[in-house]
Amino acid sequence: MLFLWGLGGLITTGTSWAAGGSWWADVSYLYLVDETSAEDLFWIDDNGNNRLDPGEKTFGTDRLKGLSFDAGNFGWRAEVGYDLPSGWSISLAYTGRTAGRETSLSDKDEDIEPRFGPNGQNTLGADLPDFEEFGDNQRG
């Protein structure tokens, strides 16, 4: 018997025995971190030549300050299968995950300029002092 156990939104599953075989299923809850990061995509250019010169610091996402929230890393895995009398079995499984993050670029301690892209020219940039005052600079 495949059953649902409703307790605080939890769903658990079990095994049922049908003629000649048995059905089974389970549901796992996941917390998965996504390793892909933006750290190598931010770098600073203190002297305005749009290049990361020797000795200049890189700008990692751990330096991103301001409003931020983490909307996830949560997921789940569900699997249902059927055991054949021969000992073989077949199964269908789903693994899913959704995550979101919002953050703002700001560094109140240093006048640094993060830019998208690795070391190079013509990268997209954001002038941090402007960003700190972004709310005041917006045109109405």
Place this chain on the structure above:
Amino acid sequence: MELYSELHSVEVDLHVPLWQQTDRFGLTGRIGPRITFIRDAMTLDGFDEPPPLSRDPRDRSDLNVDMENWLYGAQVGLGLRWRICPFFLFSADANVGGYYADIDQEVSFHEYDGDRDAWSLNDSKSLGGLFGELRLGGEIKLAKSLSVRLGYMLLWFSDTGRALHQIKPGQGLDEDIADIPRSSYPDVQDDDTLYYGASLLPGHQVLKDTQRFGPAKGGPSAKDLPF
């Protein structure tokens, strides 16, 4: 800046018992197709353009990158179940496989304080890749009809298109679209992706494993527990 990502993966597996020792230890092989969809999006709102492109120091622009990855593949794997004692079951599952990837990219730029129109670029890329998965779990039987399994999971894809990897130097994406040479359009960049983390399963998993290992031929089993 906003980041958003989705992962959906569906697999169909045929499980074949390879080695079984009563209900204490079992090794199973599996093979089957697997389809994965990964969407990854980035929105950068309100960044200023570097001079001299900026005509007004208060110019602001938005950049959006939206990536969709369809990965069509197949996998082979091994599953291990080891009932160390009547109250504890260790499980390990490993899969490896290959896939054919369709990666779609959409990059849009919008300058809302200037006089240039918004534009968007679309590109796509197809390539092959590899993936691997590892799931480890320890299941504790708490009562006759209650167990909990805590685990660790790794899922790796060798080639995926992620939003943060699409912006490269020299593309001039902050210029008027008419001034951007086609050779500088943002080609689809691919990189690997690794998911890792914890898993939790509350419920009746013990019944499933007892059944799949067959009738007990000796030694204690979960079915024989007094509670």
